[in-house]
Amino acid sequence: MTTxxxxxxxxxxxxxxxxxxxxxxxxxxxxxxxxxxxxxxxxLRWKVVFFRGQRLDHEGQVRFARRFGEPVVLRRRGSASPAGHPEIETTADRLELGGRYGMEHDEWLRRRRHIPLRGWHCDHGARVDPPAATILRAETVPPYGGDTTWANLAAAYAGLSAPVRAFADGLRAEHRLGVGYQSRPGDDAYVRHLLDHQIATVHPLVRVHPETGERVLFVNGYYVEHIEDVSRAESRLLLELLLEQATRPEYTVRFHWEPGSVAFWDNRATIHLAPSDNAHLGHPRTMHRVMLAGDVPAGVDGRPSEALVGSAPGRW
Structure with a gap:
């Protein structure tokens, strides 16, 4: 139905x-x-919206983003990101990361996604104030493959049974950078990097959306280390249950990119899965990302997230 x-x-x-x-x-x-x-x-209603056939350049993307919030300026970006636009991060930067730590990119990616659900994440979820939204623009995409998938965390929460919702409402979880990484045998330069630049926060497992008032199942596979006040074994099983709930096909949407496509999503109420089916194709995929500054999440009881190490609100 079109409205x-x-x-x-x-x-x-x-x-x-x-x-x-x-x-x-x-x-x-x-x-x-x-x-x-x-x-x-x-x-706010649909959690992610798509525009096709747009002719935005870097300046236009930043200008569009500013109509909805304050763009985040990252302190560290790769060489592919445009020097004159510090608000924009180019996804091609990630191709450089493995090489910094003595790995081919494919190995680095495999070690970050060695369990299927590990790839699901919100942007910068280990921060005490994750971005409110992300705007991603496609410049160059493969002729097939390379799709991105999003999941609606408000719908996932609502789809839980009432007793499980009530149980989850009172829980908090530690989110930490590098949780999903499987280290190499022996000395691992990337592990050293993670330890030197660690970011960790205790977030409510269910956050209240600051604009809609919806309860959101604030869980993802890439950053969540463990659920507090339960055993490791219980935490592992609970996280598996909640991640499977969050990524049920009916709560997801998959988008096929074209040059000029733009996706704009609520980073507070979604997780997404970047593609892993296009690296072997040999076609470039260049995307430009702008994130909007967010607030500190609060749980059902009103208690805010607590920074453990590495981040403070508004400091990137």
């Missing part, structure tokens, strides 16, 4: 619980207040 909104914009849901495609707007021309309101409402 026509203010400013000539049309919003068409593409899956039952998450995802909508927005048409009728040229992001390079800028958005008026009515159009901004429609896009913001669509992101």
């Amino acid at each position: 026509k909104q203010g400013g000539g914009i049309e919003v068409r849901p593409v899956a039952g619980y998450i995802g909508a495609e927005i048409t009728g707007v040229d992001l390079a021309d800028g958005l008026d207040e009515a159009q901004v309101a429609v896009v913001r409402a669509a992101v």
Whole structure:
């Protein structure tokens, strides 16, 4: 069902619980207040929205992002990111990471995703103030493969049985950088890097969305170390249960990128899975990411997240 909104914009849901495609707007021309309101409402309702055939450049992407929040400026980026636009990180930077630590990129990626659910994550979830949203723009994509998948964490929470929801409401979990990495035998330069640049936070397992008031199952495979106040064995099984719930197919949407595609998602209410089916194809995939600054999550009881090491609100 397509719904026509203010400013000539049309919003068409593409899956039952998450995802909508927005048409009728040229992001390079800028958005008026009515159009901004429609896009913001669509992101909050559908968690991720897609625009196709856009002609944004770096400056236009940052300008678009600023209509919805304050872009994050990362202290460290790779050589592929545009020097004149510190708000933008280019995904091609990640191809450099393995080489910094004595590994081919494929090995580095395998060690980060040695368990299937490990790849699911929100952006910078180990921080005490994870980004509120992410805007990703496709420049160069393979002719096939390279899709991204998102999951709706509010729908996943609502889909739990009432006793499990009540149990999860009172739990907190440690999120830590590098949890999903499987170390190499012997000396591992990447492990040393993780220890030297550690980021860890205790987040509520269920956070209350600051704009919608929804309860969100704040869990992901890449950052969650363990659930507090339960045994390691219990934590492992609980996390497996909750991750499988969060990534059930009915709570997900998959998007096939084209040059000029833009995805805008609520990083507070989703996790996503970057593709792993395109590296062997030999085709470049260049994407440009802008993240919007977020707040410190709060649980059902109102208790905020607690930084353990490595991050403070607003300091990147």
